[in-house]
Ligand code: PMP
């Protein structure tokens with residue numbers, strides 16, 4: 001069991017009664033929930049779980065509210081409302097030059113999370129191997145394993161996060177069904193380079209497999225970096241699923257609206273899983289997201305530049321407070337080295353300590369690795385008001401100063 005996500009006690013069964021599913025029961029509550037609960041309990045500034053603390057874009061909110069009073073509010077079509085599916089296809093053309101047939105190649109999901117689950121349940125046969133790049137987002141492993149997949153991990157390490165070609169190749173075999181690629185990557189905040197993407201595409205072609213691309217942070221690549229969907233590389237159009245998240249693109253994480261683009265032969269089995277998982281997603285939110293995806297370039301540019309400025313603000317502040325931030329190329333997150341702070345304990349203990357003693361919460365990075373991951377890094381979310389970031393830095397500086 002991954003030690004780091006077992007932050008609270010395992011479920012226990014009554015003596016003599018049949019256990020529920022043992023695989024899922026063996027995982028603790030996710031680190032995001034655990035740390036957010038702790039932050040609420042101790043009234044600390046929560047830079048742990050990744051969510052912005054502003055209202056979100058007013059025009060998109062207004063559209064959702066208008067749509068709520070403009071029925072139908074009944075079950076929308078299973079694959080999503082046509083407006084949003086058309087908007088996804090138009091978005092993919094506008095940003096990435098992809099020609100997408102909205103009727104056979106797009107699907108709306110209840111957040112990127114459900115989209116990922118639908119991909120794993122829809123594509124993996126028990127015994128299939130699945131290549132994952134570690135550290136990785138916490139929902140991948142449990143769902144892949146529940147779907148019968150056998151994870152093959154490739155580890156990337158701070159501070160440079162380079163992808164070792166030999167290690168990557170060694171993870172592939174004739175049994176590989178798919179690779180999961182998350183770029184920009186949570187928690188490493190890495191934007192995969194063109195060369196790395198080409199290397200991955202080469203292996204996907206050579207081993208005749210698929211790629212599930214978690215692109216939740218597609219509009220949060222910084223310093224002029226381009227987000228490159230793997231789907232745009234030669235031979236990849238037929239082999240990739242691309243997943244976006246309105247939560248991240250519109251700073252409305254509670255909405256849980258995701259969208260998938262995939263060739264028809266992949267979308268069909270994914271939709272089969274989706275129909276039994278959630279079937280559909282709130283119609284007013286879908287219509288508002290369709291409106292949002294059609295916003296002008298200024299919206300998308302400002303999203304990235306605002307978040308980049310927040311990254312810089314937190315990074316400068318934490319450096320002054322004695323922390324060692326690792327380069328951050330995208331997402332909401334700053335990966336920080338705590339080894340110079342003289343703390344006697346690991347990353348989990350450190351995150352608990354700063355929550356209770358300094359009044360600031362972060363997430364221990366070992367939660368994104370298996371047992372042997374580094375124990376000296378934590379992750380801060382910078383998608384917060386400037387004054388909140390400043391207050392967090394002040395508290396940490398006072399505590400460690
Ligand atoms: N993938 C990654 C890498 C994430 O960080 C998150 C968290 N938002 C998700 C997927 C889930 O996105 P959603 O909230 O749209 O389900």
Ligand code: GLN
Pocket residue numbers: 030032033048049050051186
């Ligand atoms: N993606 C968010 C993060 O990495 C958390 C989402 C969740 O809590 N499930 O912090």
